[in-house]
Amino acid sequence: QVQLVESGGDSVQAGGSLRLSCAVSKSTYVINTMAWFRQAPGKEREGVACINAAGRTLYAESVKGRFTISEDNTKNTLYLQMNSLEPEDTAMYYCAADRRLWAGGTLRQVNYDYWGQGTQVTISS
Secondary structure (H helix, E strand, C coil), X not given: CCEEEEECCCEEECCCCXXXXXXXXXXXXXXXXXXXXXXXXXCCCEEEEEEECCCCEEECHHHCCCEEEEEECCCCXXXXXXXXXXXXXXXXXXXXXXXXXXXXXXXXXXXXXXXCCCEEEEEEC
């Protein structure tokens, strides 16, 4: 069983920063690719960033240069450092994991089997 618990969501002003965390409990499962997705009100869920076991990262164009995905395997935690936040970044952010190694990374939600409950990020102008 794989459990993902996100934290770090908050309300901040535009231009600010936040760091999201995702605590991973995975028993004997091996997770090879992890990602962050987000869903704004009235919009479809979209991929934000992913990282695989080889350290390969992939970002959505809208967050390139502002967001950084990383992981600490000693703590079984995935992070998303978000800088220069914009009102358009307002959304529920979800952590996702998959046992497959997506070599080039993937931001397709259908490719992820495990999901957290989300953490809310609100950016005011």
